[in-house]
Amino acid sequence: MASTNAPPSPASLRPLSPHLSVYRFTVTMTMSILHRVTGCGLYLGALLLAWFLIATSMDAAAFGVVSSFLTSIVGRFILFGFSWALFHHGLGGVRHMIWDAGFGLETPEREWLAWATLIGGFALTILVWSIGYAVR
Amino acid sequence: MAADDNLLRSPSAKVRYLGSARWGASENWYMRLTSAALIPLTVAFVWVMLSLLSKDYNGVRAELGRPLPAIIVMLFVLVGIYHMQIGMRSVILDYVHGHAKEWLLVANLFFSGALALACVYAVLRIGFV
Numbered sequence: 614m615a616s617t618n619a620p621p622s623p624a625s626l627r628p629l630s631p632h633l634s635v636y637r638f639t640v641t642m643t644m645s646i647l648h649r650v651t652g653c654g655l656y657l658g659a660l661l662l663a664w665f666l667i668a669t670s671m672d673a674a675a676f677g678v679v680s681s682f683l684t685s686i687v688g689r690f691i692l693f694g695f696s697w698a699l700f701h702h703g704l705g706g707v708r709h710m711i712w713d714a715g716f717g718l719e720t721p722e723r724e725w726l727a728w729a730t731l732i733g734g735f736a737l738t739i740l741v742w743s744i745g746y747a748v749r
Numbered sequence: 750m751a752a753d754d755n756l757l758r759s760p761s762a763k764v765r766y767l768g769s770a771r772w773g774a775s776e777n778w779y780m781r782l783t784s785a786a787l788i789p790l791t792v793a794f795v796w797v798m799l800s801l802l803s804k805d806y807n808g809v810r811a812e813l814g815r816p817l818p819a820i821i822v823m824l825f826v827l828v829g830i831y832h833m834q835i836g837m838r839s840v841i842l843d844y845v846h847g848h849a850k851e852w853l854l855v856a857n858l859f860f861s862g863a864l865a866l867a868c869v870y871a872v873l874r875i876g877f878v
Contacts, residue, residue, distance in 0.1 A: 653840065656833045662826070663864050666871035669809055670878070676806045696795075703791055706784040713781065741795060749802045 644727040648705040651698035658695040696741060701734030776835055783832035787825075794825040814876040826868040834861035 636642070665683070668675040682688045708726045711717045717726050758768050768774060797818045801809050812818055834857060841853045 649840065652833070652836045655829075656837055659826075659830060659833065659864055663868050663871070666813075666822070666826075666868050666875070669806075669813065670871040670874035673806045676809070680806075699791060699795075703788065707788070710781070710785070741799070745799055745802055748799060 640727040640731070641723055644705065644708075644730050647731075648702060651702040651705070654694070654698045655702060658691075658698065661691070661695065693738070693742065697734060697738040700737040700741075701730065704730045704733045704737070776838075780832065780835050783828050783835070786828050787832060790821070790825045790828055793821045797821050810875055813872060816876075819872050819876050823869050823872050826872075827865055830861050830865040830868075834858065837861075 661683075665679050668679040683692060708717075708730050711726065712723075717723055758774060762768050797812075800818070801812055804812060813822065837857045838854060841850060841857060845853055
């Protein structure tokens with residue numbers, strides 16, 4: 614901040630473009646950010662799938678290492694996050710397809726779609742984990 | 750790829766030099782194509798993974814060695830990694846500038862290509878070795 618008794622320069626009188634700190638969080642904006650964050654998370658999570666497949670293709674010892682990691686508390690937490698990211702990102706993709714088709718772009722619809730992505734992502738994750746614990 | 754680029758540009762847009770001059774439109778198209786394919790593939794992949802939960806090492810190998818689960822996993826991996834490669838490319842183009850951008854774009858291609866090949870090789874090895 615410049616000293617307060619200096620006259621305002623012409624530059625400081627210009628209207629500022631909206632800045633990150635004055636943005637109000639909206640659900641559509643949050644889902645947009647989460648879509649990208651979950652996409653990047655899945656990018657890293659692909660390493661986990663590769664590790665699992667390669668270890669399974671090797672021998673029982675390598676499989677045992679990846680299996681005990683994935684069934685540990687940390688491993689389950691990562692897998693839970695990976696599956697949530699997969700479903701959230703997938704539903705986000707469906708939302709984008711609806712938009713691409715020209716539907717759901719008006720205010721109530723797009724807000725509703727954003728909430729459906731968020732709630733649906735968690736619902737699918739819990740559903741699949743319930744099935745997983747039931748068939749295990 | 751150039752043919753697909755033309756698919757998304759009208760002749761008048763080309764004459765007026767509107768839109769992507771190179772492959773931007775085909776990238777957009779392939780993103781949508783792979784995401785459409787990934788909807789059924791994700792359901793099938795999750796189904797295969799759930800079927801592995803109750804199995805030990807030999808059971809997992811036997812299951813992933815069957816044709817249908819093996820094909821599902823390989824399709825999911827190939828389409829998914831192609832999809833994530835395009836996605837990471839647009840993230841890099843949005844946030845990284847200068848030489849770092851070029852290095853990261855190359856790294857993205859190397860990483861995605863190696864990962865896809867490793868996964869497919871592993872599934873084939875489970876089935877055939």
